[in-house]
Amino acid sequence: MIRKLAIAAVLCTAAGTASAADCNAVTVEDAFDLDEAAINVLYDCLKDKMATGYAKEGDEIGSTYRSWAPTATRPGVAGPHGNRLLNTFANDIAADQYLKFADEGVEMPVGSILAKESITVSIKKKAARPGPLFIMTKVGTDDAPDTAGWLYAGLQPNGKVMKVKQSFCHDCHAGWEAQDYLGYPLEEVRLGASTN
Template identity: 85%
Template sequence: MIRKFALAAALTVVAGAASAQDCTAITVEDAFDLDESQINVLYDCLQEKMATGYAKEGDEIGTNYRSWAPTASRPAVAGPHGNRLLNTYANDVAAEQYLKFEEEGVEMPVGSILAKESITVSIKKKAARPGPLFIMTKVGLDEAPDTAGWLYAGLQPNGKVMKVKQSFCHDCHAGWEDQDFLGYPVEEVRLGQ
C-alpha cells in the first residue's frame, strides 16, 4: 500500500512538472505574433515563479513590487528589452503621474520606482521563461546627473542583482525625453487612463 502511494505521488509530481513545462510552450515564429490568450496562459504559468524568484535574495523591490500599482491589464510585447513580454508596476510615489501616460512635459517625482517584469520568449527553444525584473528609480540630478536623475537596475530571475551599465539603459530611454525618459506599456493594455 505504501509503495503504491509513493508511486502515485511520484507520478503526480512528474505530471505536474510536465504540465508546468507545457504551459510555457509557444508555437509562433515571432514574439509579436503571440495573441492575448497565449500571453495570458504564459503569464498565468510563470507569474508566481517570477515573483518568488525576484524575491529570493531578499531585495526590497523584488520582494514588494507586486503590492504596487499595476500599469497594464497584462504583459505585452513593446519592442524594447529584447522583445520580451513586459509588465510594469509603479510604487506609490510614481503611480499617479505614470498612470497618466502623458507624452509631453512629464516630470516624475524623486522617489518614483518602476519595476518591469519580463518574460523571455525563445523562438529557437519554442518556450518562454522568466526574464529579468528591470527597475528604474528617480533619484534626482544630484545623484545621477548623467542619466537625467534616473538609476537603472535589475534582478535576475533568481533574485541576484544584475550588473547594469547606466549609459546602455539611458541611451535607449533617451528616445522618450519628453516623457521623463519613460517608456509606457502598449496602449491596448494600459490601465488608469
C-alpha cells in the same frame, strides 16, 4: 490565424498541466504572434515563478513590487528589452504621474520606482521563461547627473542583482525625454490611461 490558434491551444494545454517549475516548456513561435488569450495563459503560468524568483535573494523591490500599482491589464510585446513580454508596476510615489501616460511635460517625483517584469521568448528554443525584472528609480540629478536623475537596475530571475551599464539603458530611454525618459505599456493594455 490557424498558427495563432495552434499556439494558443498548445499554451492552454501546457498551462493546464504545467506546474510553476515546468512552465518553461510552453512553446511559442514568436512573441509578436501571441494573441491576448495566449499571453494571459503564459503569464498566469509564469507569474508566481517570477515573483518568487525575483524575491529569492531578499531584494526589497523584488520582494514588494507586486503590491504596487499595476500599469497594464496584461503583459505586452513592445519591442524594447529584447522583444520580451513586459508588465510594469509603479510604486506609490510614481503611480499617479505614471498612470497619466502623458506624452510630454512629464516630471516624475524623486522616489518614483518602476519595476518591469519580463518574460523571455526564445525563438530558437521555442520556449518562454522568466526574464529579468527591470527597475528604474528616480533619485534626482544631483545623484545621477549623467542619466537625468534616473538609476537603472535589474534582478535576474533567480533574484541576483544584474550588472547594469547606466549609459546603455539611458541611451535607449533618451528617446522618451519629454516623458521624463519613461517608456509606457502598449496603448491597448494600459490601465486607466488618459493619453495625450
